[in-house]
Amino acid sequence: MNNGRSAAFVVAVGLVAVVLLGYALYPVLALSVTGPPTDYERTTVTAYDGGDGGDGGGRLGSVDVRIADDRVKRYAGLSYTDSLGEDEGMWFVHDGTDSRTFVMRGMSFGIDIVFVSANGTVTAIHHAEEPPEGVDGESLSYSGEGKYVLELPYEWTTDHGVTVGDCLDAAGYDTTCTS
Incomplete structure (x- = not known):
């Protein structure tokens, strides 16, 4: 039971790390896919x-x-x-x-x-x-x-x-x- 909780904790921490990394890299990734913005107000x-x-x-x-x-x-x-x-x-x-x-x-x-x-x-x-x-x-x-x-x-x-x-x-x- 203890190993199961440890594994779940590691998975949860890993998912949080992936989400945070994705959030941090979003502007760079978006620019590489769509190019520079052109629709400025x-x-x-x-x-x-x-x-x-x-x-x-x-x-x-x-x-x-x-x-x-x-x-x-x-x-x-x-x-x-x-x-x-x-x-x-x-x-x-x-x-x-x-x-x-x-x-x-x-x-x-x-x-x-x-x-x-x-x-x-x-x-x-x-x-x-x-x-x-x-x-x-x-x-x-x-x-x-x-x-x-x-x-x-x-x-x-x-x-x-x-x-x-x-x-x-x-x-x-x-x-x-x-x-």
């Missing part, structure tokens, strides 16, 4: 000075963004993109606020990586240069805290005066920095 993200949602600090700039709101789109990110236009980017949507790390996987150009709280306040900005020739972008990581992450053309935040504490208001999201 879009929105506009507008930056305001001072995190006030535009109630006095002034508008700093706007970008048209693709929305990455599922695991496959977030994993693919901009990896399959050759370049970004002057005022375009990608808006990563997560279920909640957490510490996050983004990498330059498959990138052939530099970007700004902006971490954003649930209400739209900028919490961190990284200027991620194009990975040097022969360097795996997976090894170039940038961390911050947020529910959202905005990726923009390299130095966009500098050119538009966006700093930590400013507000990013994404159309269709509760990101006016007032809550």
